[in-house]
Each structure stands twice: as C-alpha cells, then as structure tokens.
Amino acid sequence: MSITLDQVTKHYGGVPVVNDVSLDIGDGEFFVLLGPSGSGKSTLLRAIAGLTGVDYGRISLHGRDVTEVAARKRGVGLVFQNYALFRHMTVADNIEFALRVRHMRASHRRERRRELLRLVALEGMDDRLPAQLSGGQQQRVAVARALAHKPEVLLLDEPFGALDAKIREELRRTIREVQRELGITTVLVTHDQEEAFAMADRLGIMNLGRLLEAGVPHELYSRPATRFVATFLGAANLFLARNGAEGIHVGAATIASHEHSPQPREHEVVAVVRPEEVVVAATPAELGSRFVAQGVVDEMVFAGALERLRLRLEDGSAAPLLATADAAATPYLEVTRTQPEQRAFELHPGQSVAIGVRRVHVLPTPLSSFTACAASSAAAETLARQPLLAELAARMKTRIGIRPEPQLGASAAGPEESAPFVGATVISCEPQAAQRAEWLLRHGANEVLVLPAQATVPQRVLIHWMDEAVRPATLAVSESVLRHVPAEAEYVGTLSREVAQELARRLSEAPGQMLIVGVSDLARFAERFSPLLDGGRWPVLVVHRAPS
Amino acid sequence: MAGRLPVAAALAVLQGDAATRPGQNTWLSALVRWLFIATSLAFLAALLIAPLVTVFAMALERGFEAYLVSFADPDTQAAIRLTLITAAVVVPINIVFGLAAAWAIAKFEFRGKSMLITLIDLPLAVSPVISGMVFVLLFGLHGWFGVWLQRHDISVIFALPGIMLATMFVTFPYVARELIPLMQQLGNDEEEAAITLGAGGWMTFFKVTLPKIRWGLLYGVILSNARAMGEFGAVSVVSGHIRGLTTTMPLQIEILYNEYNFVGAFAVASLLTLLAVVTLEVKTLVERTGYRGR
Numbered sequence: 017m018s019i020t021l022d023q024v025t026k027h028y029g030g031v032p033v034v035n036d037v038s039l040d041i042g043d044g045e046f047f048v049l050l051g052p053s054g055s056g057k058s059t060l061l062r063a064i065a066g067l068t069g070v071d072y073g074r075i076s077l078h079g080r081d082v083t084e085v086a087a088r089k090r091g092v093g094l095v096f097q098n099y100a101l102f103r104h105m106t107v108a109d110n111i112e113f114a115l116r117v118r119h120m121r122a123s124h125r126r127e128r129r130r131e132l133l134r135l136v137a138l139e140g141m142d143d144r145l146p147a148q149l150s151g152g153q154q155q156r157v158a159v160a161r162a163l164a165h166k167p168e169v170l171l172l173d174e175p176f177g178a179l180d181a182k183i184r185e186e187l188r189r190t191i192r193e194v195q196r197e198l199g200i201t202t203v204l205v206t207h208d209q210e211e212a213f214a215m216a217d218r219l220g221i222m223n224l225g226r227l228l229e230a231g232v233p234h235e236l237y238s239r240p241a242t243r244f245v246a247t248f249l250g251a252a253n254l255f256l257a258r259n260g261a262e263g264i265h266v267g268a269a270t271i272a273s274h275e276h277s278p279q280p281r282e283h284e285v286v287a288v289v290r291p292e293e294v295v296v297a298a299t300p301a302e303l304g305s306r307f308v309a310q311g312v313v314d315e316m317v318f319a320g321a322l323e324r325l326r327l328r329l330e331d332g333s334a335a336p337l338l339a340t341a342d343a344a345a346t347p348y349l350e351v352t353r354t355q356p357e358q359r360a361f362e363l364h365p366g367q368s369v370a371i372g373v374r375r376v377h378v379l380p381t382p383l384s385s386f387t388a389c390a391a392s393s394a395a396a397e398t399l400a401r402q403p404l405l406a407e408l409a410a411r412m413k414t415r416i417g418i419r420p421e422p423q424l425g426a427s428a429a430g431p432e433e434s435a436p437f438v439g440a441t442v443i444s445c446e447p448q449a450a451q452r453a454e455w456l457l458r459h460g461a462n463e464v465l466v467l468p469a470q471a472t473v474p475q476r477v478l479i480h481w482m483d484e485a486v487r488p489a490t491l492a493v494s495e496s497v498l499r500h501v502p503a504e505a506e507y508v509g510t511l512s513r514e515v516a517q518e519l520a521r522r523l524s525e526a527p528g529q530m531l532i533v534g535v536s537d538l539a540r541f542a543e544r545f546s547p548l549l550d551g552g553r554w555p556v557l558v559v560h561r562a563p564s
Numbered sequence: 565m566a567g568r569l570p571v572a573a574a575l576a577v578l579q580g581d582a583a584t585r586p587g588q589n590t591w592l593s594a595l596v597r598w599l600f601i602a603t604s605l606a607f608l609a610a611l612l613i614a615p616l617v618t619v620f621a622m623a624l625e626r627g628f629e630a631y632l633v634s635f636a637d638p639d640t641q642a643a644i645r646l647t648l649i650t651a652a653v654v655v656p657i658n659i660v661f662g663l664a665a666a667w668a669i670a671k672f673e674f675r676g677k678s679m680l681i682t683l684i685d686l687p688l689a690v691s692p693v694i695s696g697m698v699f700v701l702l703f704g705l706h707g708w709f710g711v712w713l714q715r716h717d718i719s720v721i722f723a724l725p726g727i728m729l730a731t732m733f734v735t736f737p738y739v740a741r742e743l744i745p746l747m748q749q750l751g752n753d754e755e756e757a758a759i760t761l762g763a764g765g766w767m768t769f770f771k772v773t774l775p776k777i778r779w780g781l782l783y784g785v786i787l788s789n790a791r792a793m794g795e796f797g798a799v800s801v802v803s804g805h806i807r808g809l810t811t812t813m814p815l816q817i818e819i820l821y822n823e824y825n826f827v828g829a830f831a832v833a834s835l836l837t838l839l840a841v842v843t844l845e846v847k848t849l850v851e852r853t854g855y856r857g858r
Contacts, residue, residue, distance in 0.1 A: 067756050087759045094760040100753035104775040113771075114761035158757075165762060 017079070018043045018201035019064060019169060024073035026059055030475070032504055033059050034070070035225035041218075044199040046192070050212040051222035052248070057205045060222070061171050064203065066090045078168055093162030097174040099154045101146040107133075107157050108142040114165035132160040135194050152183035159191060163198070170195070172204040176211065188214060209249055213237075221245050224502040241380055242499055243413055246288045251350050253294070254413060256385055256438075257287040257378070264378060267308035271376050283462075284384040284438035286414075288377045291352040295372040296327070297361060303372035311349060313367045323358050325351040327371060382489065383463065383496045385409075385439035386416045389456065393420040399444050404471045404555060411500040414439075425452035430459060437461035440557070444469065450549040454541040457560045463493060464558045471555040473501050474530035478522055480508040481534035481559075482515065489561045490534030497532065497557065516548040523554045534559040619837050623830035634831035642808045643816035643832070646727070650812065651792040654731045658788045659781070662739025669740075670747035684741065687734050695733050696801025699726055722804030727812065730798040735791045742784030746777055782850050790843045794836060 019041040026034040034056040041047045049057040062068040064075060066087030074083045082090050102110050111132055115125045133139050136156040146154055155175055162170060172191070176184040192215055195202050206212055212219055213233050220230040221244070229236060229245050240246040243254065258265040260282040265271075266289070300307035311327035327349040349371065363369070386409055390396040399405070400416045409416045417439075423429035425448055431437075440463040441456050443449060453464045477498060481490040498505055511518045523529050531554055535541065538560070549556055624631055634640065665684060669677060687695060701707050703720035713720060720726045754776060758768040774781075796814040803810040811819060813836050820829035 065760055067760070087756075088762045088764060090760075092760060094757065096753050096757065098753060100757040102754055102758070102772055102775075113758065113763070117762040117767065161757075161761070 017041065018045065018077065019047075019203065020074075020076040020079075021060075021064070022074040022076075024060065024063060024070050024075060026056075026063060026068065026070050031502060032225050034063065035502070035504065037073070037222075037225075037227045039220060039227060039230060041201060041203065044201055046195055046202045046204070046215060046217045048212040048216035048219050049203060049205045049222060050209060050219055050248075051207065053207055055222040056225035057207075057222045058173055061094075061173050061203060061205045064169070065092050065094045065171050067094075091165070091167050092169045092171055093165070093167035095155070095158045095162050095170070095172045095175045097177045099146070099151075099158045099178075101154055101158055101161070103146050105145075106142065107138070107144050107146070107149070110146070110157055111161050111164055113161065118165060128164060129160075132163060135163070135197070136160045136190060150183075151179050152187055155179065155187060156190065159194065163194070163200075168201065170200050170202040172202065174205055174207070176206075176208075184211075191215070221248060223248070223499070226499060228499060239377055240288065242496075243286060243379060243381060244499060246377075246379065247413065251291050251352075253289045253291065253349050255287040255289060255376075256415070257285050257376070258282050258438075259285045259378065264376060266373065266376055269306035269308045269373065271306055271373070282436070286379040286381055286384050288379060289373050290375070291324075291350045292354075293374040293376075294327075294349065294351040295374060296325070296351065296353075296363070296369040297372070298369065300370040300372070303370055305372040305374050308371050308373055311369055311371045313363050313365050313369060314348065316363060316365055319352075321355065323353045323355075325353065325363065327351055327369070329371075330368075380492075381496050382492045383412065383414075383440055385414045386442050386465070387419050387437065387439055388416055388442045389419045389421055389424065389437075390444065391420065391422055391424050393418060395444075396420055399442060399467070402442075402444075402467050402469065402471070404473060405442055405465075405467060407473055408497075408500060416442075425455045439463070440465050442467055445549070445552050447551050448542075449552065450546040451542040453545070453549055453558055454538060457535075457538055457541065457558065462560055464560070466549050466552065466556045466558070468553055468555060471530075472528070474503050474555065475528035476504045476506060476526065476530070477501070478506050478508050478519070478529060478531045479533075480511070480515075480519060480531070483536055485536040485563045486534030486559060486561050490532060490559045493534075493557065493559045494532045503530070516545050520548050520552075520554075523548075530555045530557070532557045532559065534561070536561055536563045616837065619830055619833050622826055623834040625830075626827050630827050631831050631834075634825075634828040635835075637828065639808045639811070640816055640820075640828065640832055643811045643813050644835070646724070646811065647793050647813040649724075650728055650731050651789055653728055654735060654792045655785060655789050657732060658736050658739050659785060661736055662743055662784060662788075663781070665740040666743035666747050669744050671752060681744070684737050684744075686737075688737050692734055692795065692797025693801055696730050696798035699729050699733070699798075699802050703729075721802055722806065722810060724810070726802035727799050727810060730802045731792050731795055734795050734798050735788045738788035738791065739781065739784035742780050742787070743777060746780040750776055779850060779853070783847060786843055786847045786850065790840055793839055 017040045021039045024037045051057045063070050111129045112125045138156050216233050219233050221228050223244050228242050237249050246252040255266050263270045295303050295305050297303045310330045314328045315326040317324040329347050388396045388400040396418045437460050441461040442465045443452050445468040449466050456464050479494045481487045704710050754772050755768050758772045817829050817832045
C-alpha cells in the first residue's frame with residue numbers, strides 16, 4: 017500500500033474535523049477525496065502531507081510510519097488551490113526549488129526542469145514570473161514544482177477550484193496523463209463530483225469529518241450504502257419503501273430487486289431511485305416498467321442534453337417519498353429525460369402522468385424514518401418539533417411521522433393501530449419512559465429513541481450492547497447516527513451488574529452526550545432501565561433485536 | 565432651499581450614489597472633487613510648506629557660510645553623532661521585534677493575541693513625554709531598579725541606554741504594524757509549499773518569506789527610522805540635556821534656540837528636515853517600486 021491511514025482523528029477546538037478515518041490507497045492509484053466544504057477532506061490531505069498534525073491514529077507512506085515525521089521529510093508533492101507559487105521567483109527557480117534544497121548540480125537541475133516543463137506542456141516559459149502567467153499555466157507550474165523531487169505521493173488540494181471550465185478540463189487531462197506516465201500515487205481533494213468521476217480510479221466520500229464510503233466511482237453511484245453518498249453523488253430520490261416477502265414495495269409497485277433478500281417480517285427501508293431511472297407515461301399501461309404512483313408535472317427545465325422535471329406526487333400517503341423533516345412539505349420527484357425520451361412523450365407543466373421506476377436500490381441503513389409517539393396526537397406533534405429530532409431528521413433527509421397511542425405504556429393493552437412500528441420510534445423523557453419503551457419494544461418497535469425536551473446534537477455518543485446477539489445491529493444503528501452528527505464515538509465495554517446506573521454515571525460525566533444501547537432480552541427491561549430513561553437528562557436510543 | 569440643494573447632492577455624491585451615475589450629476593461631482601483638493605492643498609500650504617520654508621529661510625538668514633559654521637560646533641556634531649548611533653541601534657532591534665511579533669500574530673493562534681496587537685499600538689497612543697517618564701520611574705535614581713543600578717555603577721537615565729530605550733519604545737510599533745496586515749493577507753501557502761518541497765525553517769524564511777514581505781518591511785523600517793531620528797518628547801525626559809553627551813539633534817535645536825542662536829538652531833533643524841524629506845522620498849520610491857513588484 018502506498019498510503020495507509022489508520023483511525024486518523026484531528027480536532028479543532030474540541031470538534032472533530034477528521035473523525036476516525038481509515039483508508040488504504042494502492043500504488044499508482046488515483047484516489048479522489050470528495051465531500052462538501054467543511055467535511056474535513058482538506059485537513060486529511062494536509063495531515064498526509066504533514067502540514068497538520070493528527071491527534072490520534074497513524075499515517076504510513078509506502079510502509080513507513082510518518083505520523084511523527086516532519087512535512088519536509090515526508091517526500092510528498094503538494095499542489096494548492098491558489099497555486100502558492102513563489103511569486104518573486106521565475107518559473108525555472110520555482111521548479112528547481114526542491115532540487116536546490118537537495119543541492120543538486122546545476123546541469124542536472126536544468127535537465128530535470130526541461131523534462132518537467134515538457135511534461136506539463138510549458139516549454140520555453142522558464143524565465144517568466146508567476147504573475148505573467150494565466151491561472152491554468154500557474155497551476156501547471158505548481159504541478160511541475162511538486163513533482164521535481166520525484167515524490168512518492170502527489171497530493172492535490174482542489175487544484176482546479178480557481179480556474180474556468182474549459183481550462184479546468186484541459187488541466188484535468190494533463191494531470192491524469194502525467195499521473196499515468198509517472199505511475200505516481202495521487203490523492204486529489206475536490207467538492208466537484210463531475211471532476212471526481214472524471215479522474216478517480218477510486219473515490220472516497222467524506223462528510224462531517226468521516227469517510228463514509230470508498231470505492232470505484234461506478235459502484236458508489238449505482239450501489240451507495242448511505243443516504244449521504246446517494247444524494248451527494250448525483251441526484252437521488254429517496255423513498256420510504258417496505259421490504260417484505262415478495263420484494264420491495266415502492267408506492268404501488270412491488271419490485272423484486274436482485275440485491276434484495278426476502279424478509280419474513282415486513283420492515284421499512286430507504287430506497288434510492290436515480291432521476292434517470294424514473295419513467296413517465298400517459299397511463300400506467302404505457303409505462304413499460306412498474307407503476308409507482310400518479311404525478312403532476314410541476315416544473316420543467318431544459319438543460320441541454322437532458323430535460324429536468326419535477327413531479328408532484330398525487331396521493332402522498334400511498335407513495336411516501338422521503339421529504340424533508342417538515343412533514344407538511346409536498347414530496348417532489350426529480351426526473352431527467354434524454355432527448356429521445358422527450359420526443360417520444362412530450363410534456364407540459366400541469367400535465368398528469370403515470371410514474372414508473374426502472375431500477376431501485378435499497379440502502380442498507382437501519383434507520384429509515386422517525387415516528388413521534390405519545391398518548392395524544394398533540395403531545396406527539398410537540399415531540400416531533402424537539403430540536404434534536406428535527407435536526408436528525410433534516411440531516412437524514414427523512415420524515416417524522418406522528419402516532420398517537422392512548423394506551424402507550426399500559427401493560428395489558430396493545431397498540432391502537434394495527435400497522436407495525438416502522439423506523440425509530442421516539443418518545444419523550446417523561447416519568448415511566450422505561451415502561452413505555454418496553455411496551456413499544458414488546459409491540460414490535462426495533463429502535464426506541466427516548467428524548468429529553470432540551471436535548472441538542474450530541475458531541476459524544478456512548479455505545480454499549482448488553483450481549484453479543486445485538487452487537488451487529490447496535491453497531492449498524494450507531495454508524496448510521498454517527499454519519500449525521502459530528503460526534504465522537506466511544507464504545508463502553510463490559511460493565512458491572514448495575515449497567516443502567518453505570519451508564520447513567522458515564523453520561524453525567526460530561527455535557528452533550530448521547531447513548532446508544534443494544535438489548536436482546538426484554539425481561540425486567542423497565543425496571544432495569546428506569547434510572548437511565550425515566551425523567552432522564554440524556555437522549556438514549558435503544559436498539560432491540562430478538563435473539564434468533 | 566436653493567442653498568441646501570448642493571449640500572444634499574454632495575452628500576449623495578459622498579454616499580457613492582450620484583458619482584457612479586453619468587449625466588446630470590457630473591458637474592456636481594467635479595465641483596466636489598475640486599473642493600476637496602483645494603481644501604487639502606490649502607491645509608498643506610498653511611501647516612506644512614510654510615514652516616518648511618521658514619526653517620530653511622532662517623537657517624540661511626546670515627548666508628551660507630554662517631550656516632556651515634554652525635555645524636563646526638562640537639556639541640552640534642556630538643548631537644548628530646548621537647542621533648545616528650541611536651537610530652543605528654534602535655532600527656535593527658525594531659526589525660527583529662517587528663518580524664517576530666508579526667510572524668506570531670499572522671501565523672499562530674494563541675491566548676492573548678488580541679492583547680498583543682493592542683499593546684503594540686500603545687506607544688502610538690501614549691504621549692511621548694509619558695513614555696519617557698516611565699523609564700525614569702523604572703531606572704531613575706528613585707525608580708524601581710535605581711538603587712540596584714547605582715550599586716552596580718550602571719547609568720541608564722541621563723545616558724545613552726536611556727535614550728535608546730525611550731526611542732525604542734516610541735518606534736517599535738512601526739515595523740510590526742506594517743508587517744502584520746501584509747503577512748495576514750499573504751497567508752502561509754508559499755511557506756507550506758516550500759516545506760513540502762523539503763526546505764527547512766531558515767531557508768523558508770530567507771528564500772520565501774523575506775522576499776515576499778521585503779517592501780513592507782522596508783517601509784516599516786523607514787517610518788521607524790524617521791521617528792527614531794526626530795523623537796523629542798520621550799528622549800527629552802530621559803536625556804538630562806547634557807551638552808555634547810546626551811543631546812540628540814532635536815534636543816540640540818531646542819538648546820540653541822533657547823540661547824537665541826537662531827542660525828545654529830535652524831541649521832540643525834534644516835538638517836533634520838532634510839533627513840526627514842529624504843526618508844519620505846525613499847519611502848515614496850519604495851512604494852512605487854514595491855507596488856510594481858507585487
């Protein structure tokens with residue numbers, strides 16, 4: 017491996033900007049780190065270069081642990097977004113800088129400089145000053161300068177950010193050619209997904225300091241594992257679907273997806289439908305693919321090769337599209353159509369159409385949606401506006417359902433509605449919260465989130481499972497939560513008998529903590545967990561899986 | 565009403581409203597421009613040019629020979645020497661301090677950073693007389709370190725060290741103040757690039773940072789030097805006015821003037837003025853070259 021990152025973590029002012037990143041980059045690989053601004057990708061790159069130290073974790077280059085090695089001795093080449101050329105030196109002096117540092121003979125330097133200038137197609141520019149060059153040319157010089165000392169690793173920090181589209185494309189090609197010719201391991205940081213697709217052998221996607229997924233661009237696009245990657249890499253419509261015995265139910269359609277394993281018990285899943293996989297036709301019969309719902313064309317935008325549509329779904333309850341956390345917002349469906357598709361079926365705004373899908377991808381994420389549950393619907397609606405819940409739902413791009421259960425917590429009676437509890441069920445931290453949580457878990461809820469009224473986004477998440485059977489489920493839920501909050505995770509190991517007291521003590525040690533706890537045995541649940549949940553001060557997410 | 569109209573229009577011009585619009589308001593903006601230029605020129609003529617002319621007129625009142633003879637006075641020569649020595653010592657120290665302070669403020673985050681920035685400005689805000697008094701209180705015979713200094717036979721006040729300390733105090737902000745915004749604006753990227761290319765700390769400083777900030781540094785040095793040579797208040801308090809020993813040029817001018825030796829006084833004044841004018845000329849030149857170089 018050329019670059020190996022092992023649990024690299026970096027804080028700024030207590031906030032983790034790079035959070036537990038582990039990654040292997042192979043020899044000669046062109047790896048792209050993609051993420052929105054503030055996702056920690058540049059910090060990670062600077063950590064590899066040695067310009068930023070890490071608080072935790074190891075960094076190795078070609079098997080050599082360089083975590084404690086100074087930047088100047090790491091032997092990397094770094095290219096900055098704003099070129100960072102030495103403005104008072106000529107192009108030649110800029111390129112030869114690293115060779116001068118190494119006391120290379122003048123004739124050898126000249127030879128190497130010629131070679132590099134040829135590589136970046138800037139022959140004859142030796143005596144110019146950076147100010148006399150265009151942005152694209154300056155960046156070429158910066159690339160040549162970074163390669164002068166034959167580094168083992170080339171790092172590029174948003175190198176095209178300051179360039180216009182045409183030059184950007186040209187330089188992209190140059191860099192890719194140079195990289196192939198030299199076979200140098202390269203890491204490029206960008207927030208532009210088109211650029212990432214164009215250049216990457218492999219792609220890593222970062223958000224909130226975490227590396228969410230890494231893989232081949234095509235794989236990540238067609239089979240993302242997380243909501244963030246699904247929506248950040250290209251556009252995606254997120255549906256709340258039901259995964260049952262016959263297949264995945266999306267709206268009116270049942271799709272037997274090849275990636276789907278039939279489940280005995282129906283449960284809610286998040287399904288991704290790319291805009292180009294949506295088909296529209298006048299009637300369901302003309303679709304040629306499975307009918308999902310009826311819709312109305314709300315907006316049409318001509319975008320050159322493609323046409324972008326925004327469809328408003330009719331009968332929203334039948335097709336529960338994942339809208340924003342605001343349940344009142346109309347769910348829209350994004351669709352793109354090619355020119356032939358447009359010619360085959362012309363549309364105009366306001367037209368009613370049948371909507372079908374060609375391909376559905378189900379995310380393996382365990383947290384599909386939230387349902388605020390309370391004794392009355394007014395109380396449930398108040399709970400749905402709780403700041404942490406609203407924030408989580410907004411970040412997960414999911415909805416918060418409302419479910420009044422007058423018998424909530426009463427031991428004898430069952431749920432009012434026959435429908436199963438889907439997603440994570442949320443209850444407030446009132447007295448007897450433990451009893452209510454047990455009631456929900458016994459009546460089919462898999463995850464119960466107990467929320468204090470003032471709880472905000474946690475800075476640290478404690479994770480504990482009561483026995484090995486729930487470990488995978490607890491970890492999966494924890495990962496899902498941690499992808500959406502910039503918090504540190506801490507696994508709490510084996511505890512003494514009084515687990516709840518012990519966890520309560522840990523939670524009270526510092527402010528802004530949250531607990532995710534996995535249980536498989538519900539015997540005496542309310543009794544055991546009442547110190548943790550009843551009138552508690554901390555958000556607690558209980559994950560329950562019955563032992564198989 | 566008619567009288568108020570141009571005022572309102574001028575305000576609009578000042579607010580950048582009319583000035584950006586062509587057409588009917590152009591005559592007005594021309595008027596405003598002329599008004600501003602005339603005011604500043606009149607101000608300059610009354611307060612700057614007239615005194616300058618007076619200085620040279622008085623110095624040459626009894627002819628060029630008398631003017632030259634004034635410089636033959638050993639006390640005057642000693643004063644010139646003292647001023648030059650002080651500047652020669654103080655300015656390099658200011659460069660070191662200014663670079664260190666600017667580097668610390670521009671490149672690092674640390675506790676008390678805003679405090680440091682405020683403190684650097686302090687000498688510009690405090691009256692020079694008070695700056696001098698501080699040193700008398702510290703190092704004078706009845707000051708905090710007075711007894712200790714006397715026991716070890718070290719004289720600070722009424723001697724060269726005191727003059728240098730006082731001069732340093734009033735001049736140290738200039739280099740730092742010139743460099744801080746410049747270094748903040750230029751950022752760290754070039755230095756970081758140099759480091760990744762294998763350069764060490766000194767090499768990065770001399771090959772990358774120093775060439776980058778040289779014009780700003782030179783500008784700060786010039787200002788600092790001008791003030792060091794011309795400082796009166798602070799030096800006056802600590803010098804003790806011992807003729808031929810602790811009088812700098814500004815102090816010597818005062819002494820000669822008080823003795824009704826107008827030609828002598830104005831001759832030294834003219835030399836000081838010349839030094840100032842030359843300094844400012846160099847500054848202008850530096851500015852011009854510097855901006856072209858950037």
